[in-house]
Amino acid sequence: MASLAITLGSGAMTNCISDFMNGESDVIFMIGSNPDTSHPITGLRIRQAIKKGAKLIVADPRRTDFAKQANLWINHQPGTDVALINGMSHIVLKEDLWDKEYVKERTENMEELEIVLEKYTPEYVSEITGVPVDALYEAARLYASPGKKSAIVYGMGIAHWAAGTDNVKAISNLALLCGKIGVRGGGINPLRGQNNVQGACDMGALFNTLPGYAGLTRDDIFDKYEKMWGVKMPRKQGKPATEVWDNILDGNIRGIYVFGEDPVLADPNAGHAVAAIDKLDFMVVQDIFLTDTAKKADVVLPAACFAEKDGTFTCSERRVQRIRKAFDPPGEAKADWEIFCALSAKMGYEMHYDSASDIFDEVCSLTPQYAGMSYERIDEKGLQWPVPTKDHPGTPVLHVGQFARGKALFMPTDYEPPKEQPDDDYPMLLTTGRDVEHYNFGSMTRRTPCIEKIRSEALADVHPVDAERLGISERSWIRIKSRRGEVKVRATISDRVQVGTIFMPYHYAEVPINNLTLNHLDKLSRSPQYKACAIKVEVLG
């Protein structure tokens, strides 16, 4: 989200999911995403697009079902996305497939891009990525197809890397070069990992910006907030979540308020987070379950779940949609917003809201993208932001005619190898992802017996060649070790993964794979490299 905000002026999905269903796209380039498991209904729409004739390029180290039915499957080495995409851009330039008029009128900094792309020859890229030169040409030609509408779809496979923002910049460069942004059926479409990532960002739950991506620099905006809220506001940039642990260990941060997250379980290099939490003076956790983090808290506040409260979520396609209270929360649990109001009052600051709708009205009055919305307007189908005025119908496609930042910016970016490459001691690569049946760390899905019936344990995908070499048979136990920790898991033999790579889902508390992963952070968004690390494997039988 951070890179797209810089290159285009907005970090959100540019188009809408129904574009696929309606056959708007001629070409779909899917990279770092397996919507069949992570976003099944979006995946279904893409299937429908294919049935309606869209061509599909899948770039994924794993041979997913989409890879199987793609017109072109690129199985590049994990973590070499920037090289791959730069290589495609290189070919687009050399083959003169780029949209010159678009680039001239709607973008800036093309010269810089050309300089950086120069070295990404097909041969060089092929060497880094392991993708045959021919395939690179084919991919570049197919995506660029002049006059056609090509959509890029990406997921956490792009974002959850130390180089995540570089990946997104490279993607943005390619799409701009080919003139694919600002049209129905095209665009850059990041699929959000959780239901309301988009909304949490929109609402300014970020260390570096007020709601609506207003940043922390504009006096006029601060004036508006301070007048409305009646307090002086801090203007110094805060600490990103992933830097909190180091700051605790350094003694800068002494108290934390954890709302609905479980860093002890979910943080990459979880041991680091635990050490930090142990050093804290005070921790409050607000959640629906007694999570591993909550077990370490000084105070735990019981919250309502989505079916027990009113509110809105903003989905990947920027559509703001209602959730509605179906029944009361259990026991004395309360809606999170009620807890914030009550705590705030205890601290001497009254928040006057009678309902979630009241809060939403304040959101709309402060957030330009939401300005024209109300519960009444979004009641039936929701609205896609920006909705600047009360009579604005919403915006299915961003950047039509003009970018949010005026002209789009090319942000040339160089390939850097992933933070941890296989070596003699840790000769294999672990990548992570989702099973369709489960979600995140399983706190919700794993409490559903009928789903557990279908999938109740983590299985590590091992390629048949590796299985043969290491003597691993179906369902045998293996131990996976990284430089940070180890887990025990059962193996399943599958040609979905590449030779030398093991894939594991991260939903299962009993197989805490974040004990293995790195806490290397992306330099811009400070997001961690969840996706891959070097490992070695022991067979337990």
Added chain:
Amino acid sequence: MSQIAITIDGREISVAPRTTVLEAAKLLNIEIPTFCFVKGKSKAHCKICLVEVEGKDKPLRSCVTLVRAGMVIHTDTENVRNQRKKNLEILAESHFGDCKAPCNMTCPGQINIQGFVAHVRKGEHEEALRLVMERNPLPFSVGRVCPRFCEVSCRRSLIDEPIAVNHLERFVADWCMDHRAEGNLRIECKPATGKKVAIIGGGPSGLSTAFFLRKAGHEVTIFEGGDKLGGALRYGLPEYRIPRKVLDYEIKTILDLGIASECGQKWGRDFSISDLKKKGYDAIVLAIGALKAKPIDIPGIDLPFVHPAIDFLKDVTDGKKEFPGKRAIVIGGSNIAIETARSLIRMGVGEVTVVHSSSSEKIQAHKHSHKEALREGITFMSMATPMQIIERGGTLFMRIQRMATGEQAQSGKSHQGPTAGLNESLQADVILYSGGQEAAIEVFPANSLERKLVLTPTGLIKTHGKGQKTDLEGVWATGDVISGPRSVIEAVVSGRRVAKYVHAEICGVKKEPAESMFNFTRGNTFKDVDPVLLEGYAAQKRETMPSLEMEERLVCFDEVRKGFNLKRATREAGRCLSCGCTAFDRCDLRRYSVSHGVDLKTTGMGTRHQYSIDASHPLFEMDLNKCIFCQRCKNNCEYDALELACEGTDAQGRAVGLSFSFNDKCVNCCNCVDSCTTGALTKKDVLVPIINEPVRYVTTTCPYCGSGCQMQLKIKGHTIMEVVADKSAPPNYGMLCIKGRFAFDFIKHPDRLTKPLVRKNGQLVESSWDDALSLVAKRFGELKTKHGSDSIAGFSCARATNEENFLMQKFMRAVVGTNNIDHCARL
């Protein structure tokens, strides 16, 4: 593109060319029945969507008929209805299944038994009780004293023994009493109507009437002559049957709906009907029961130490626990007689003899009570008629005449006759008699309204037809006062019925129609049931009811049956065969059959179990015996994962030789199940059939991935029954993945946090909100003062709402004073 103007059922609409009549009608919200229609996929074979088009001889299939300019269409003529009906009858002839379970069909209260038992199985006990209370507001009492009409028809009897329905009903009631001590069962009432109803009598029928009228939104007051509410439950059933604390709790759950009660207010003594009318009551319901003993006409009945049993029982339930005598005779075979005898035994009366005129098998009292009484050592003298009582030297002698058994067993009561040589004489210190009861109606002054009430020859109030109206304007009657003594559940039904009539009349609305009797069944009686249906079930004995030991029960009035514990109840609920269809509320075959007047009794239904049930899928079951081969499941599958085929068709065009399978493309989304037009495909985890009970659909957004799928939570009470999706709502148009359709058990999971926790001496302990929040405010305040606002950081939540994320950052920025706010998924 120019639009095409057409007329459907007299309404004009313009639609795009190549629109079908079916789709055009939908735009006008006119529903044309169809089974097979799936846009672009169906082969128009179900022949239900017929409509009449002016100028055409025969009805046309609306799903394949394209609109033409000026077309005039009728969707609901007698002709099309008849044709559709014929086609429905053909499909119904081979549909083999049960709509409602046999237990449901035989329960006089029409309680959704399969449903509440399934709730017990799932651990949803409060929901189970609310489901029972949809139709029976007295589950605590009925769960203890019901004659169990339902268990007699339980098909599990054909395998081993019937489900212990009554014990389970009691279990859910008691569970709620133990876990919801405050009594609030969160039963919803309709908005206030502004109408006032007075109910005279606070017994089972009066309480039920009050309950259902209050739920309908009326202001209800119960006037009770006794000190406490309960009527026959309190005065006819001693503590060892229904403990007072249970009864008090039961009454409280009813009054908690907002029902007023005035005890010690006796009709005729303290107020009259015209008094109530003057107070502005829109309706008055007489529910005074039949608790006045009828005299027995034999010499000596008025001797001292000869009393009506009902009066004795009332003294017992009022607290009298001593009895002057060693031997007692109880006359009569009613429940009152048996409870009298059982009370006497508990009061230390060594010899208790019940004298009744029928055979032992045909005794009027409930079998279970009779059996218990025998076990407790009470002597029964059956086929005996008291002739005379005399008193000699402080001892009572009763002469009786006994009847021949052979004759009795053959031909029943009417042919009984005295048998010579079988006269006997019994001795006792006290004789109690129960010769039936009548309504206790005072003698009212000549000019009173009450004088217009007409009584039956047996001393009951006369009412007119099903409406239960008396001869007095604005006055209804219910329960034993119109029927004579009956079971509690029958009093409940009478109350529920009269409530509907009263509601309709005082609100000036049409009474909601009685439930349709339409019902597919796999066997009305046990002998109709195909033995194949019972194959594959391992015998599992019915759970036994733990009871007080005999020596204990004979010395006190403690409840004899101790009730099931959670384990026993869950095991017992697991024995249910789930006969009824869990697709009851979504079945189009049933809906269309009812709306087109199909009468299965004349046209027939499937009688053969031809296909074994395919339960190989982890989430759903396929019962091809219910399949009408509309193929909507297959045609709606976006993943091409289903195979549904037939070998051919029979003479009537019905598919025969059906086969069904799914392949490895199946993603477990179960869209096929939600597309099924009957109950052929059902979800394994949906166990509770919704049988005409109200459900709410709450439209909301899926809390899993970021696709923003819209879903509808089907809510009953406070529980999600299942999750479905609206086929017309973007972005998912009816589709959901496995998570969206199933992953919601976490909501009611026992691991949910229900109270704030605060760490004390290293342990997290439960705390009040006030204490927990004060502590947080204090500690954050201290950190702020000592180390500055930036010494505090917040993690927000990408799963919570916008409003909450907004408030979290507002809290951190405006209250704590830091920009240390972030969430983990921000890329």
